[in-house]
Amino acid sequence: MTINYKKELETAAKSMILVHEPDVLIKMIARTIVHRIKVSHAAILLHEKDKSTYVLDISKGQVGVKIPAGFARMDTDNPLIQFFLTGKGKKIFNDGPFLHDKAREILNSNSDDAIKELLKGALQQMDIYESVVCVPSYFRDELLALLLLGKKSDGSVFGQEELDFFMALASDVAMAIRNAQLFRELENELDKKKRLFFNTAVAFAAAIEAKDHYTHGHTNRVTALGLEITKKMAHQNKTYAEPVFMENLHVACLLHDIGKIGVPESILNKIEPLTQDEWIKIKEHPMIGVNILQSIKELEEVILGVKYHHERYDGSGYPEGLKGDQIPIIASIISVADAFDAMTTNRVYRAAKSREVAINEIQQLRGRQFHPLITDVFITLCQEGVI
Amino acid sequence: MTINYKKELETAAKSMILVHEPDVLIKMIARTIVHRIKVSHAAILLHEKDKSTYVLDISKGQVGVKIPAGFARMDTDNPLIQFFLTGKGKKIFNDGPFLHDKAREILNSNSDDAIKELLKGALQQMDIYESVVCVPSYFRDELLALLLLGKKSDGSVFGQEELDFFMALASDVAMAIRNAQLFRELENELDKKKRLFFNTAVAFAAAIEAKDHYTHGHTNRVTALGLEITKKMAHQNKTYAEPVFMENLHVACLLHDIGKIGVPESILNKIEPLTQDEWIKIKEHPMIGVNILQSIKELEEVILGVKYHHERYDGSGYPEGLKGDQIPIIASIISVADAFDAMTTNRVYRAAKSREVAINEIQQLRGRQFHPLITDVFITLCQEGVI
Numbered sequence: 079m080t081i082n083y084k085k086e087l088e089t090a091a092k093s094m095i096l097v098h099e100p101d102v103l104i105k106m107i108a109r110t111i112v113h114r115i116k117v118s119h120a121a122i123l124l125h126e127k128d129k130s131t132y133v134l135d136i137s138k139g140q141v142g143v144k145i146p147a148g149f150a151r152m153d154t155d156n157p158l159i160q161f162f163l164t165g166k167g168k169k170i171f172n173d174g175p176f177l178h179d180k181a182r183e184i185l186n187s188n189s190d191d192a193i194k195e196l197l198k199g200a201l202q203q204m205d206i207y208e209s210v211v212c213v214p215s216y217f218r219d220e221l222l223a224l225l226l227l228g229k230k231s232d233g234s235v236f237g238q239e240e241l242d243f244f245m246a247l248a249s250d251v252a253m254a255i256r257n258a259q260l261f262r263e264l265e266n267e268l269d270k271k272k273r274l275f276f277n278t279a280v281a282f283a284a285a286i287e288a289k290d291h292y293t294h295g296h297t298n299r300v301t302a303l304g305l306e307i308t309k310k311m312a313h314q315n316k317t318y319a320e321p322v323f324m325e326n327l328h329v330a331c332l333l334h335d336i337g338k339i340g341v342p343e344s345i346l347n348k349i350e351p352l353t354q355d356e357w358i359k360i361k362e363h364p365m366i367g368v369n370i371l372q373s374i375k376e377l378e379e380v381i382l383g384v385k386y387h388h389e390r391y392d393g394s395g396y397p398e399g400l401k402g403d404q405i406p407i408i409a410s411i412i413s414v415a416d417a418f419d420a421m422t423t424n425r426v427y428r429a430a431k432s433r434e435v436a437i438n439e440i441q442q443l444r445g446r447q448f449h450p451l452i453t454d455v456f457i458t459l460c461q462e463g464v465i
Numbered sequence: 466m467t468i469n470y471k472k473e474l475e476t477a478a479k480s481m482i483l484v485h486e487p488d489v490l491i492k493m494i495a496r497t498i499v500h501r502i503k504v505s506h507a508a509i510l511l512h513e514k515d516k517s518t519y520v521l522d523i524s525k526g527q528v529g530v531k532i533p534a535g536f537a538r539m540d541t542d543n544p545l546i547q548f549f550l551t552g553k554g555k556k557i558f559n560d561g562p563f564l565h566d567k568a569r570e571i572l573n574s575n576s577d578d579a580i581k582e583l584l585k586g587a588l589q590q591m592d593i594y595e596s597v598v599c600v601p602s603y604f605r606d607e608l609l610a611l612l613l614l615g616k617k618s619d620g621s622v623f624g625q626e627e628l629d630f631f632m633a634l635a636s637d638v639a640m641a642i643r644n645a646q647l648f649r650e651l652e653n654e655l656d657k658k659k660r661l662f663f664n665t666a667v668a669f670a671a672a673i674e675a676k677d678h679y680t681h682g683h684t685n686r687v688t689a690l691g692l693e694i695t696k697k698m699a700h701q702n703k704t705y706a707e708p709v710f711m712e713n714l715h716v717a718c719l720l721h722d723i724g725k726i727g728v729p730e731s732i733l734n735k736i737e738p739l740t741q742d743e744w745i746k747i748k749e750h751p752m753i754g755v756n757i758l759q760s761i762k763e764l765e766e767v768i769l770g771v772k773y774h775h776e777r778y779d780g781s782g783y784p785e786g787l788k789g790d791q792i793p794i795i796a797s798i799i800s801v802a803d804a805f806d807a808m809t810t811n812r813v814y815r816a817a818k819s820r821e822v823a824i825n826e827i828q829q830l831r832g833r834q835f836h837p838l839i840t841d842v843f844i845t846l847c848q849e850g851v852i
Contacts (some may be wrong), residue, residue, distance in 0.1 A: 088698055093768050095482055095640050095641060095644055096640070096644060096647070098647075186504060198674050253482050253483070254482075255484055257483060257644065258482065260483070260485075260648075260653070261647075261648070264648070264651045264652065265651065267655055268651065268654055268655045268658060270763060271655060271658035271659055271661075271662060272658055273763070274657065274662050274763045274764075275658060275661050275662045275759065277760065277761045277763075278662060278665055278666065278669075278761060279665065280760075280765075281757050281758055281760065282665075282669045282757070284757070285723070285726050285727070285757040286726065288726075288727065289726065289727075336672070339673065339675075339676065339726070340672070340675065340676075342730060343729060343730055343731075344730075344731075370669070370671070370672040371668055373664065373667075373668065374661065374664045374665060374668060376657060376660070376661045376664075377661075377665075
């Protein structure tokens with residue numbers, strides 16, 4: 079059975095380019111070489127960006143080659159790397175791959191001591207990897223990777239068409255690696271920005287909470303409870319398993335009391351019972367939160383959580399007196415978490431209730447203050463000891 | 466001169482894959498076809514994601530084809546699109562390109578009315594685009610694009626090798642488009658997160674500023690001034706032109722007074738002169754800001770701006786009494802912007818100074834309160850009428 083190298087190459091290049099995880103990519107390439115081209119094994123040395131080292135990413139094959147642990151990386155002063163980094167080595171093989179047999183011939187016939195030294199070192203490396211062909215993978219002038227290939231499975235010698243194929247493959251590999259690297263960089267940048275936003279929300283929430291002397295750690299506890307409830311709900315209904323729902327819930331928990339910044343400290347920290355006017359002020363905090371966040375388009379869902387976390391299932395809550403399923407689910411989740419934490423911590427006007435009393439009270443208020451579904455999930459989590 | 470199609474393809478594919486702007490990509494492909502393969506013109510219809518339409522992205526050539534404006538897009542019910550979307554059309558040309566000549570032959574010989582109708586409509590479209598070959602570009606089962614090619618410049622008919630080349634090119638194009646789309650999505654996501662962070666910082670800064678009744682709009686004005694100063698500095702020294710410096714300065718301006726959240730409202734809004742103890746409280750705001758932000762690793766540089774924006778060049782500022790170049794430049798910039806805005810707005814204890822008086826005062830304090838370089842940049846901006 080002959081192999082259509084052109085077609086193999088097209089297929090390989092095509093599948094490679096949309097793989098944006100360098101590790102997965104390398105595994106794929108090695109697998110392609112070993113299984114389609116039938117070599118005993120293939121190893122790939124991948125350049126570590128920002129480091130002057132090449133790391134062995136995989137070595138697969140029917141036989142399975144045993145690379146000594148210490149040889150799992152090559153520094154740039156390694157003679158095999160040097161061979162391709164310096165123009166010197168490239169010239170010897172006319173920009174082609176490094177062939178073990180040919181290198182041996184040149185070693186015996188060439189008289190240039192420096193070249194002989196380099197070849198000798200490179201050959202030693204080839205022996206360690208039990209490799210007979212080494213193909214460089216360049217992107218522009220940068221050596222991104224080296225493919226190291228074992229013998230052909232049928233014992234024959236590589237032909238020119240096969241060597242051409244490896245060179246073309248190596249060139250595609252370089253492109254795919256570069257593409258994957260660019261993707262990775264962008265993804266890392268995205269992760270960083272996500273973290274930055276979350277950390278900023280956490281920091282601001284903590285700063286605002288610090289004004290209210292009696293709620294130390296409240297935001298963090300509500301966030302933890304809210305996330306547990308949502309995780310449990312996600313098992314039952316995949317809408318809640320969407321990363322975007324989880325993220326919105328997370329941010330909404332962090333920011334649910336952000337509007338307290340607009341409530342005078344004198345009211346927040348008052349030890350005597352509040353007057354009716356003062357209660358009215360306190361009850362403004364959800365809408366103040368909405369005002370702070372409303373210009374941020376990306377926080378549309380989060381704002382619903384902030385706005386309605388004091389609504390009650392029977393319609394007796396504030397600011398709008400929404401009922402039942404009119405209340406956004408994100409707000410109903412925060413409502414349970416918020417109430418449980420308020421009950422179980424000391425407030426200036428009353429001592430903390432015990433965990434059991436609080437759980438019982440929430441159960442009693444199922445369908446009145448709290449959404450029945452979320453109450454049930456909460457109670458289950460309590461029974462399982464998660465809360 | 467014969468063309469090495471295999472090599473052309475390799476070169477084209479290689480340059481394509483790292484172009485992540487679909488528009489640029491399309492231009493590049495059209496250019497490649499027209500100049501290397503020598504056709505009169507090439508047009509590319511690109512699928513608009515989330516819309517059932519294909520948009521003409523470019524039509525280049527030595528002749529330059531005139532596409533009537535109304536034909537710059539094709540909906541999915543267009544017979545040429547239908548031809549490739551339905552398996553029907555694909556079968557007629559054995560998965561190959563749509564050839565004008567061959568379509569005409571089939572039209573005359575085929576007896577299936579539905580097929581004749583489709584072919585007739587498709588041929589009309591080809592005529593509008595003065596196109597003799599139409600090559601579909603699929604990614605998996607999705608029709609991403611159509612390449613429309615004019616006649617060969619030398620008047621001859623396309624040979625099989627050329628048609629094979631176009632099919633292979635179209636397949637690479639699909640991959641490149643898909644890759645570019647994925648990149649774009651990631652970049653959009655990144656932009657969104659950047660905006661989200663900025664908008665959140667703006668919203669919190671505004672909320673905290675709202676507590677201090679006499680500084681309405683202060684943060685926005687300081688930010689605008691700070692950015693103008695930095696832009697001017699960037700012309701003189703490219704360190705300040707780095708996007709990361711500009712971003713840090715921007716965020717630091719937004720957050721410079723964030724620590725005021727920890728200063729009692731009764732002090733911030735006091736109408737009578739402040740006592741010494743109250744001044745001490747006010748002067749804590751930079752360090753309170755540092756405490757709020759310190760856990761956010763990405764804000765390291767920003768924190769320097771927040772911490773030291775009340776330092777003075779002669780060492781008489783707070784919190785640490787740093788001198789001259791010990792003061793981070795980001796803080797020195799905020800210092801000038803902050804002082805100018807404070808001087809030119811009403812405060813509870815004094816009326817606003819005029820623009821001229823304030824500028825003069827800052828000039829007088831050059832090298833004492835303010836960094837000489839930044840004072841000079843500020844004065845220049847005032848003279849130029851920017852401030």
